[in-house]
Amino acid sequence: MPPTPRPLRKLGFLTIGLFDAADPGRGxxxxxxIIELGERLGFDSAWVRHRHLQYGISSPVAVLAAASQRTSRIELGTAVIPLGWENPLRLAEDLATVDVLSGGRLNPGVSVGPPxxxxxxxxxxxxxxxxxxxxGYERVRRLLDFVRGKPATGFGGVEGFEVFSEVxxxxxxxxxxRLWYGGGSLRSARWAGEHGMNFLTSSVVKAEDPGESRDFAEIQLSHIRxxxxxxxxxxxxxVSQGLVVIPTDSATPEQRAKYAEYAARRLPRTTTPQGPGRLLFAPDLVGSSAEIAERLHAHAAFREIDEVAFALPFTFGHEDYVQILTDMATLLGPALGRPATG
Structure with a gap:
């Protein structure tokens, strides 16, 4: 373990983008x-989740295309697009289009597995x-090849008045x-490294060996290494870490109570691996920026990364996200070694 954690170099956040079925436009x-606010506050990146047949963002690439026209600096990421729902060739076209529109700010994160x-x-x-x-991983490899410019077809050239490209x-x-793999196992970490991707970690890991440590931070550290x-x-x-982090410095008493209750409801799932996949969840970090910084500096995996995409809780309101992001940018980021820039 390093004697001191790496200074935080990139501060990001992740949102699920919930909406009301009766008024999806407002959500x-x-x-x-929120992404515009993140840029004004000086965040380095904003990430969106992917939810199919639910009341959250089903088309993150479309949302980020819109965000690219309302921002100029902040990096825009997906955490993550499950490739089981996607055609790699078509997705490669969409990702490249948004990257061009954004001026090279897109950071697509993907994962594998059946829908x-x-x-x-x-x-x-x-x-x-x-x-x-x-x-499986073959779906990611196809996407990588298409995005990186390998031929998608053996045909290229002029046909009548139309010009065709092989790539x-x-x-x-x-x-x-700037392609990321979202993984929570040793196998996925190894595959992402071997294929030159970046690695997204989250608040979930697989406790694969029943005899191994049940300490979340130690398991995540093994994946990073x-x-x-x-x-x-x-x-x-x-490597980017995506824990659920809720600073309360400027929160109202009502917000603090809501945040504490949210974390308490989710705490039991952090004590032991869950389900046949033996998923282990990290506790949500709730408290002042100073308290959260102290806990992160003691976190074995955090000590070896210098990028974060802190996850915003799923069910909070717009005003809650404004308060949380403001505290992250102005107080928590500097406490972790990244100067405030907003």
Whole structure:
């Protein structure tokens, strides 16, 4: 373990973008306003989650295209797009388009695995190929190849009045180095490193070995080290941590009570691995910026990263997010070694 944690270099946040089914426009507008606020406060990145057939952002690429036209500096990421719902070729086109529109600020994060509730959605999603679709790392590799400019077809040239390209267009040369893999296991960490991706960690890991430590931070640290051990950039390979962090410095008494109750409801799932996948959740960090900084400086995994995308709680209101982000930018960031810039 390093004697001191790395100074925080990039401060980011993650939102799920909830909305009311009766008025979805207002929820999407709130998400865009939060991203604009993040830029004004000096955050380095804003990330959106991906939710299908739920009341959260189902099309993060479209939302980030809109955000790219309302911001000029902040990096825009997805954490994460589940590739089981996507055609890698079409997604590569969308990602490259938004990256061009944003001036090279897109940071796409992806993951693999069958779509959630696959038995219920497969007939709508893949009516003819549901039983033959591949949902593993090969899907990520295809996306990587298309984004990085490998040929998608053997045909290119002029046909009549039309010109065709062998590679995905538009091609955004820097995008291939800004692709992230969202993983919570040693295998995913290793694969991401071997394929030169960046690595997104979150508040969930797999406690894969029943005999291993049940300490969340130690398990996450092992993933970070596995990733960097197999990445061409070694210890310089980019890793971002995405814990749920709720500073309360400027919160009202009512907000503090709500935040404490939220964290208390979720605490039992952090004590032991959950379900057949043995998922282990990190406790939410609630308190003053000084208290949260102290806990993070003692966190074994945090000590080895210098980028964060702190996750905003799912169910809070717009005014809560404004307060949390303001405290993060003005108080928590500096306490973690990143000067306030807002």
């Amino acid at each position: 999407h507008e709130s998400t865009l306003e 959630m509730h696959y038995d219920q959605v497969k007939d709508a999603l893949y009516p003819d190929t549901a039983d033959t679709e591949e949902f 995905v267009q538009p091609h955004s040369p820097g995008l291939g180095s 596995e990733f960097r051990a197999h990445h061409p950039d070694g210890d310089a390979a980019r």
